[in-house]
Amino acid sequence: MLYLKKDIIDKLTEWTLVEKPNEAAGYLFKDNSIFRRIITSDKSITHFYDENPEQLLKWIEKYGSPNIFHSHPCAGIPSGTDILYMKNTLIFNSIWFIMGNKMDLRAWKLDSNYRPIELEVNIID
Numbered sequence: 001m002l003y004l005k006k007d008i009i010d011k012l013t014e015w016t017l018v019e020k021p022n023e024a025a026g027y028l029f030k031d032n033s034i035f036r037r038i039i040t041s042d043k044s045i046t047h048f049y050d051e052n053p054e055q056l057l058k059w060i061e062k063y064g065s066p067n068i069f070h071s072h073p074c075a076g077i078p079s080g081t082d083i084l085y086m087k088n089t090l091i092f093n094s095i096w097f098i099m100g101n102k103m104d105l106r107a108w109k110l111d112s113n114y115r116p117i118e119l120e121v122n123i124i125d
């Protein structure tokens with residue numbers, strides 16, 4: 001079960017709309033099993049490892065595993081490119097959040113056969 005604060009969902013929605021027609025991208029971090037913290041990225045999330053690895057390592061030290069957020073101009077399901085990058089983030093056990101064009105936030109992980117499986121997103125106040 002995934003828990004996200006409602007204000008985080010609101011920020012992600014707002015940010016997705018601001019970035020349109022480009023993709024919004026960034027990292028989400030958990031605090032006591034609730035996703036509470038967002039760090040935005042100016043670049044496409046497919047540049048995850050190129051972006052500033054030292055800064056990313058600092059965040060990981062401070063906040064734990066980085067989970068990935070980005071938006072899609074279509075449905076919120078992982079693309080072929082996303083699945084390639086999802087494999088790279090398996091070491092962090094990362095969850096990938098994708099905001100679809102209907103402002104519906106969906107969450108994904110890879111199973112042991114590298115197939116995306118959808119996780120249930122629960123919104124809390």
Ligand SMILES: [Zn+2]
Nearest residue numbers: 072078079082
């Ligand atoms: Zn994508």
